Amino acid sequence: MLKTKDLGYWYQTANEPLFKNVNLEFETGQSYAILGHSGTGKTTFLSLIAGLDQPKAGEITLDDRSLKQIGLTAYRRHHVAIVFQAYNLFTYMSPLNNLMTAMAITNASHAGDTDYARQILRNLGIGEDQMTRNVQRLSGGQQQRVAIARTMACDAQLVVADEPTGNLDEDNTRAVIAQFQKIAHDQHKCVIIVTHEPDVAAQCDHQFRLENKQFKALDPA
Numbered sequence: 001m002l003k004t005k006d007l008g009y010w011y012q013t014a015n016e017p018l019f020k021n022v023n024l025e026f027e028t029g030q031s032y033a034i035l036g037h038s039g040t041g042k043t044t045f046l047s048l049i050a051g052l053d054q055p056k057a058g059e060i061t062l063d064d065r066s067l068k069q070i071g072l073t074a075y076r077r078h079h080v081a082i083v084f085q086a087y088n089l090f091t092y093m094s095p096l097n098n099l100m101t102a103m104a105i106t107n108a109s110h111a112g113d114t115d116y117a118r119q120i121l122r123n124l125g126i127g128e129d130q131m132t133r134n135v136q137r138l139s140g141g142q143q144q145r146v147a148i149a150r151t152m153a154c155d156a157q158l159v160v161a162d163e164p165t166g167n168l169d170e171d172n173t174r175a176v177i178a179q180f181q182k183i184a185h186d187q188h189k190c191v192i193i194v195t196h197e198p199d200v201a202a203q204c205d206h207q208f209r210l211e212n213k214q215f216k217a218l219d220p221a
Helices: 042-049 072-078 095-105 114-123 140-153 170-186
Strands: 002-010 017-026 031-035 057-062 080-083 158-162 190-194 206-211 214-217
Touching: 002 042, 017 042, 017 057, 017 214, 031 042, 031 170, 042 158, 042 190, 072 080, 080 140, 095 114, 095 140, 114 140, 140 170, 158 170, 170 190
Parallel strands: 031 190, 031 206, 080 158, 158 190
Antiparallel strands: 002 017, 002 057, 206 214
16 A cells, blocks of 8 residues: 655755665555654654655655655545644534544545544544533543544545654553554554554554664564
8 A cells, every 4th residue: 555665864964864765565454553762763754654744765655656646735635644642633623523624624425424423433432522522621532532533534544643642641542552453454544653652562563663774574472
């Protein structure tokens, strides 16, 4: 599905890259974790596969079409859903309106279907009374579940998450990762999670560690 071909990125010069010659493949129906210390380039890599930035070398393809060919705006709107550590919800809206707006913006197949949005929120433990209150009145774990619900409501086949459990306690962390696994396995989407937590990575189907400017596949536990 998603492939990187000789991918490289640097800030100043090519002699000091964050990473180089990266060749990875990510398939639908699978979850992936990207591990690495702070400053190694994990979030930068995520921004590239999410279409938020462009590589300095190499290319990224989706179903054998380069992101440049698709167009980054079209790619972000129709092909990828992003879950940020800070949630990035519409803070003046309710959870329900967040989902409805996201489906409308991306022209999702269920756009305008309130019952569909409500069911997704219910499945993630957001009650009827919570669906219609301002998202800022929800806990951090609840807001993160709303952010995940937004990705489920849209049609994007690629879901990328930047440290999605960084602000959560242990119980909420387990619940959130379980939902990402459901997105991958039940909705047959490709889920890529950047994390510094080995316990979180261990729950994914595949793990890569970014170190010494390269991505190393880790053997399953």
